[in-house]
Amino acid sequence: MADFNEPETDTPQTAGAPLAGEPLHSPDTGEAPGLPEETAPPLPTEEPVEVITPGEEVVTPGEEVTPGEEVTTGEEVNLGEEVNLGEEVHLDERMATTEREDRPAGAAAKTSPEQLEANLRRKEELCVRAEELSEASDWKVTAQAIKTLQAEWKTIGPVPKERSTELWERFRKAGNHFFERRQAHFQERLRELEENLQKKEALCVQVEELSTSTEWKTAGEAIKGLQAQWKEIGPVPRDQAETVWQRFRKANDQFFERRQVHYDQVEKEHKENIRKKEELCRRAEELCTSTSFKETGEALKALQAEWKAVGPVPKQKSEALWKRFRGAMDQFFERRSAWFEEREKDREQRKSEWKERLRETQTYKQEQLERLRESIGRDEENLTRWRARLEGLRPGPHADATRAELEGKIGEVDARVATKRSRIQELETDIQEIEVKLRSHPPGAAVPEGAEGERQEQS
Numbered sequence: 001m002a003d004f005n006e007p008e009t010d011t012p013q014t015a016g017a018p019l020a021g022e023p024l025h026s027p028d029t030g031e032a033p034g035l036p037e038e039t040a041p042p043l044p045t046e047e048p049v050e051v052i053t054p055g056e057e058v059v060t061p062g063e064e065v066t067p068g069e070e071v072t073t074g075e076e077v078n079l080g081e082e083v084n085l086g087e088e089v090h091l092d093e094r095m096a097t098t099e100r101e102d103r104p105a106g107a108a109a110k111t112s113p114e115q116l117e118a119n120l121r122r123k124e125e126l127c128v129r130a131e132e133l134s135e136a137s138d139w140k141v142t143a144q145a146i147k148t149l150q151a152e153w154k155t156i157g158p159v160p161k162e163r164s165t166e167l168w169e170r171f172r173k174a175g176n177h178f179f180e181r182r183q184a185h186f187q188e189r190l191r192e193l194e195e196n197l198q199k200k201e202a203l204c205v206q207v208e209e210l211s212t213s214t215e216w217k218t219a220g221e222a223i224k225g226l227q228a229q230w231k232e233i234g235p236v237p238r239d240q241a242e243t244v245w246q247r248f249r250k251a252n253d254q255f256f257e258r259r260q261v262h263y264d265q266v267e268k269e270h271k272e273n274i275r276k277k278e279e280l281c282r283r284a285e286e287l288c289t290s291t292s293f294k295e296t297g298e299a300l301k302a303l304q305a306e307w308k309a310v311g312p313v314p315k316q317k318s319e320a321l322w323k324r325f326r327g328a329m330d331q332f333f334e335r336r337s338a339w340f341e342e343r344e345k346d347r348e349q350r351k352s353e354w355k356e357r358l359r360e361t362q363t364y365k366q367e368q369l370e371r372l373r374e375s376i377g378r379d380e381e382n383l384t385r386w387r388a389r390l391e392g393l394r395p396g397p398h399a400d401a402t403r404a405e406l407e408g409k410i411g412e413v414d415a416r417v418a419t420k421r422s423r424i425q426e427l428e429t430d431i432q433e434i435e436v437k438l439r440s441h442p443p444g445a446a447v448p449e450g451a452e453g454e455r456q457e458q459s
Contacts (some may be wrong), residue, residue: 111158120159123167126152130174139182146175190237197236200244203229207251216259223255273313277321280307284328293336300329355438362434369427372420379417386410 111119126149133149136142149171159167207226213219236244284303290296307325312318340353390406393399 115157116160119157120163120167122156123153123159123171126156127167127170127174130171130178134174134177134181136178137185139185142178143182146178150175193235193237196234197240197244199233200230200236200248203233204244204247204251207248207255211251211254211258213255214262216262219255220259223252227252269311270313273311274317274321276310277307277313277325280310281321281324281328284325284332288328288332288335290332291339293339296332297336300332304329358434358438362431362438365427365431365434369424369431372424372427376417376420376424379413379420383410383413383417386413 130146130149133142133145153171158164203226207223210219210223210226230248235241280303284300287296287299287303313321337357340357386406386409390403390410393403393406
């Protein structure tokens with residue numbers, strides 16, 4: 001049983017590979033097909049996502065800072081980075097107020113007009129670059145770029161007083177717009193992670209309900225469908241990823257381990273049933289040459305009863321074993337029938353014995369007739385089920401193979417049903433002829449040539 005490692009790759013192995021296949025008992029013979037060998041599709045591993053954590057120093061929209069004040073913006077953006085979803089861009093104080101607090105009085109007056117114009121052009125360039133970045137979605141890179149622009153803004157001196165507030169508001173607005181968008185992005189991302197968690201928890205509930213099923217094939221297919229759904233769902237919050245994955249995997253393992261135990265037991269029973277039927281064949285072959293017809297006939301009938309009591313064997317073994325057993329039976333009863341016909345000299349005694357054999361043959365043929373009808377009933381149930389499955393088959397990667405398999409089975413069973421119906425007609429005719437012979441054969445009449453001997457047909 002493969003062990004599961006922590007969800008680091010996309011191909012863990014499920015414990016107890018699912019086994020799909022047909023029912024263990026053949027519909028017409030009662031024999032069991034071989035255990036199927038099928039490997040379950042690999043379960044997906046979880047890809048845990050880093051939990052978004054606070055820890056950055058940021059600025060909040062709606063506030064202001066002075067040009068030249070250092071502002072630490074939020075980092076992050078890619079899934080797995082640490083970021084505070086609630087962070088906002090803070091711009092502390094209005095520029096003019098801070099300038100009065102942070103610079104000596106008359107600082108602007110000491111700056112030459114040429115320098116003020118140069119500062120103005122540089123800050124206008126920063127505004128343009130900030131506005132270009134404000135619509136970007138490369139969150140981590142863009143946040144660092146805006147941080148760099150803020151640091152550069154700090155190094156630039158004053159601008160003409162009449163443009164100072166306007167420029168600062170423009171620069172501040174672009175920065176705030178980006179960080180507000182980034183905050184909304186991460187809030188949406190968190191919502192998606194929570195939705196994915198809910199979906200995966202729902203799959204856990206479903207697979208847990210199936211984990212105790214004994215409908216091995218149906219439940220196995222259903223679980224494989226849930227595995228496919230799991231792979232289609234995106235990541236979940238990192239602190240929940242391992243827990244929900246282990247819950248899902250545990251239920252999968254529980255079902256497939258139980259099913260493997262079941263099939264192991266079935267295989268063991270099949271081997272024992274094969275051994276028993278081979279032994280019955282050997283005993284029948286030893287008896288089939290006996291001339292103690294009455295005692296041997298009873299012994300062979302007892303072997304037939306034992307054969308019926310033995311459980312199913314794999315389909316690939318069933319037919320060969322049955323032919324071997326039936327061949328020994330036919331050999332004996334044909335010999336016995338011939339011996340009785342030759343031995344009988346007294347007509348009345350021969351008639352009595354002949355009629356007895358006819359009645360046995362009639363009873364046997366009647367039993368065989370009923371078995372064939374029951375067998376046809378099982379065949380028709382299978383045909384109905386397979387045709388319904390064929391009609392409901394949906395397109396998919398295995399649809400053609402499944403369709404071909406179903407059509408092959410339907411064709412094979414249709415042919416068998418036709419053969420059985422033909423045999424039924426023959427048996428009904430034989431039974432009617434025996435009835436006529438039993439009613440019409442007068443006392444003292446000779447026993448007809450070719451009187452029926454006993455035959456043991458497949459149970």
